Amino acid sequence: MTAEQTSLRRQSGAALLIVLLLVATLSFIVMSISDRMTLASSRAANARVRAELLWRAAGVEALAAGAIEAAVKTAGFKFALENPFFAKASEIPMDGGGALIAFKDATVCFNVNSLARRDARQGSAQADPKLAELERLFSLLDLEDDDPRRLAAVIADWIDADNFETPQGAEDGYYSSLPAPYRTGGGSIADLSELRAAADVTAEVYRQIRPYLCALPGADPAPLNINMATKDAAPLLAALLGDDVPLAAVEAAMENRPAGGYASIDQFWAGAAFAGRVISEEARGRVKLKSQYIEADAAVRFHDQRVAVRLVFEVSEDGDARLLSRRLGPVFE
Template sequence: MVLQYLKKQKAHVSSGQDGAALISALLIVSVMSLTALAVIENLRFSMKLTGNLGQREQARLYALGAEQLAKSTIKATYQIGRQTKLERYPELDTLTLNPIFFPIDGGSISGSIKDGSNCFNLNSLVKIGERNTLVADEVSLQKFVVLLEAVGVHASEGQSLANSIIDWIDSNSSPGYGGAEDPDYAVLQTPYRTSGTLLADVSELNVIKGFSPELVETIARWVCVRPDVNLNQLNLNTLSIEDLPLVLSYLGNKYDEVVVSNILSQRPVTGFNEVEDFFKLDVFQEDKFPEEEKQFYGLASDYYELHAQISYYQTLISLHSLLQISRGGDITLVSRRYGSF
């Protein structure tokens, strides 16, 4: 009896040990399966990330190719224009009207080349003063105020906004009327200082006193930033009716919107051959246009802007390049900015 009882107990213990071993084996297999799934998922993610990075880099190379094509096209078109021995370059003017589109494997390249001279250079609100300091330029200031008035900003507010930009750039620490210097920005929740140098991009307006995102968006069509303090020379042959606020700012308050619209409509279909042809229009005969103001008008552009969009599989990027052309036809890249669209 005792022997049978001991045998039964031994069998029971052996059965329990086998069950524990089976459970342990199942747990080990489960852990290994989960680990394998995690490794596979990480591998899949790494492969996708590598693929995306590869696509993005290829899209960036396509964008740089578009930029190089734009530079070559502008230079070649400029050389054709020089053969006419005119001050104007009709072929370059036409170039800014035609969009660019190229199909590529996996997507496309599209964009346009825009005349970069027909805009108000915000850096012209200052000029070089004594000892290479940056000081306010009253001529440009008044023109900028007129531009702001043309888009619905009251003159007094426009003066304050102009002074805010000047204070942001200039070399002194004394604020102009309605402007702002370091103390005004130091009390903000996130304090910062004025730059004390030329603007690098129009987007800087968003951190300057008085400029709301809505206002920046409103005037963005007619303002720009160039790497100098010169007021842009408007290209009379590429101005359009959409540039009305810009033309008003250059001509001044004595010309209203109706007059300026008539001026633009009187441009010959083939464009002006000389700047003086523009100032021979009847409206300028009634009140002689100041000679010193004529320097701000021309028939050729010094800057061109490339706006390119690259679609390559799941990657979408945009490129904005500012190109400067010399009178000898050399093309210089002034700035390049990537983004999404």
């Protein structure tokens, strides 16, 4: 073999290696482009599904408001547990999915935002009726935290606007001394979960107090619809009425509630459970026969995707449903 032939063979082998490298490089580039296109397509599809879910949630919101206004018109503002409107969830069919929506009263609770305007310089709970009511409520519950006065004071200090520490409470001075310092909310909260940042409000304590508390707008206490209250809500009414009315008497009043609810407030107070009891005018004024706030919980479906929607409406004197809060999140089984 001549030197020229040997050189040609070597050049041919080098060219083959170059071609193989180019093919491998181009294959890698094509695969990368394909992966990116697949990811972009998946993101676009997810964005379309999310947008569709949000639009459907907006539709459910409008339907919920209309349903509440129709129910108020039918019931004449007076709701009771037996009302079909609250009895079971309703299915709303939609193309490619649907929604399951249920309504419930949102007044049988202690509005923690009623503590926002309090002045800690008032001192003890005896000088602060709202704080005293919260203390009584916690004392009637079987809480993991066995110091209801401390827990009530901590929550009150978290919400009130001043920086004066309530006895056994915790203000900015306490939180700023923690390893990861922060400050109190210092005002009304939008969601009860904000209380988890307060001292002593552990996950277990929060789970126990959550059913009895709410975060309604404004600093007014929640009006309690007695016809929507079950025996489980007896601690709320007992805390409102004060120490002169024992929990057992309140439970008896709720168990003896007539079918369809009390026809009037006077009928409720005329019950044997309250005979001879001293009940303040403020407490009497908080007990109502209508639901000023109504919550709608919906699970919206579109194909294999779902979103949970929680809506709170305020019902005006004219029967109009005004949206107060909207919360979207995952659907848990």
